[in-house]
Amino acid sequence: MIPAEVIAEVRARNDLGAFIESAGVQLRRRGADYVGRCPWHDDSTPSLVVSPRKQYWCCHGACSAGGKRVGGDVIEFARRLWGVGFREAVARLDGGVVSAEAVPAAKEKATPAPALLERVAGFYAQALARSDAAVKYLASRGITRGELLTALQVGFVDGSLIETAPAGSPVRKELTAAGLITAAGAEFFFRCVVLPLRDLAGAVVGMYGRAIDGDRHLYLPGPRRGLVNAACAATTDGIIITESVIDSMSFLDAGIPNAIPIYGVNGWTADHDELLEKPRIRRVVLALDSDEAGQMASAAI
Numbered sequence: 001m002i003p004a005e006v007i008a009e010v011r012a013r014n015d016l017g018a019f020i021e022s023a024g025v026q027l028r029r030r031g032a033d034y035v036g037r038c039p040w041h042d043d044s045t046p047s048l049v050v051s052p053r054k055q056y057w058c059c060h061g062a063c064s065a066g067g068k069r070v071g072g073d074v075i076e077f078a079r080r081l082w083g084v085g086f087r088e089a090v091a092r093l094d095g096g097v098v099s100a101e102a103v104p105a106a107k108e109k110a111t112p113a114p115a116l117l118e119r120v121a122g123f124y125a126q127a128l129a130r131s132d133a134a135v136k137y138l139a140s141r142g143i144t145r146g147e148l149l150t151a152l153q154v155g156f157v158d159g160s161l162i163e164t165a166p167a168g169s170p171v172r173k174e175l176t177a178a179g180l181i182t183a184a185g186a187e188f189f190f191r192c193v194v195l196p197l198r199d200l201a202g203a204v205v206g207m208y209g210r211a212i213d214g215d216r217h218l219y220l221p222g223p224r225r226g227l228v229n230a231a232c233a234a235t236t237d238g239i240i241i242t243e244s245v246i247d248s249m250s251f252l253d254a255g256i257p258n259a260i261p262i263y264g265v266n267g268w269t270a271d272h273d274e275l276l277e278k279p280r281i282r283r284v285v286l287a288l289d290s291d292e293a294g295q296m297a298s299a300a301i
Contacts, residue, residue, distance in 0.1 A: 002090055007075070013223045014093050016055045016074045018264055020048075022218045023081055038063060040080065092221055112178035112220065114203035120180060121196040121204055123164075124155025124189075131156045134193055137212040141246055143253045152228065152249070153196050157189040157209065179221045180207075189218055195245060197226025200233075200274060208245050208263070217244070217264070224269050232258045233275055238283035241272075247287070259287070 017034055021027055027034040027050060034050040037043040038059045047061030058064070058071030079089040128134055128149065134156035138144070148154075162181065165172040175181045180188055192209030199205045206226035209218035228245055229252065240259040242248040251259035260275070262268050276284065 002087065006094075007090060010090055010093050011055065011073055011075065014074045014078075015052075015224075015264065015267065016057060016077065017050055017052050018217065018219065018224075018267065019074050019093075020050060020057065020077060021216055022221075023077075024216060026214060026216060094223065112180075112205075114205055116174060116178060117196060117204035117207065120161065120175070121153050121155060121194075121207070123161060124157055124194050125150075125153050126155075127158050127160060128154060128156040128193070131158055134212055138193060141250065143246075143249050145253050148249070148252050152252075155194045156212075157187050157192050157194055159187055159190055161187055188220070192216075192218060195228055197228060198230060199226055199271065200230055202231070210246060219263070224263060224267065225271060227260060227271050227275065229258075229260050230271075230275055232260065233278055233281060237280055238285065239275075239281060240285045240287050243288045251287070
């Protein structure tokens, strides 16, 4: 049996809305909740309702036909999305931290090696220069400085990584295990501008993707790890916390070098806590959206 405290920790470290969007479901605000198209049936009108406050989702459409309401927490969404049991869903969301005794399937899921992610980040960075569409998207967001793109190792996913990893090859298996290639054989971040997320030692421990054709924010499966621009903490006594990666890049492009993003209003991580424990950091400025969610996040931080 999985300890209750482990389940609670997995829920706390995997924001429901962010996870659902990482699965390709576009959410939009409706009052205090968010709505989107349910991925399990032909949903011409959004019937998936997500409550960020309760961290609960529910399908009010075909999934709940017959009087039985279908919904749950992030673990239940992951279980249905991946077609796995409860134990396996917890193990995958936990990124391998859950012990094998608690969740036997967890030992099949390993955290991606920083060396692998570093190589892939370099590959994606080369692809950015070949994509006029990606460069145009970044320019539309006010991000044009080439030295900034190089410093953050910004890349683009055009689908060419699969060509370097034939089906059945060891490298394909490695990329699939890391979540970079899906079980269906597609690149997880396809058509996304991507940034490597680094720990305070500089190792790549995660990736963030922003779709250039829609409003999707994607992260590798598992607990959110890594920061963007954390290296600035070595040269300043104050940092600016922004609500999104793109927001922080806008600050940096404008010549303000100490902006570091969280990952949405519920995207504060243990890495942010560790960063603020640095003796040099004496001042933190919050630059979050002025909507209700941003105000609540500011109060919580």
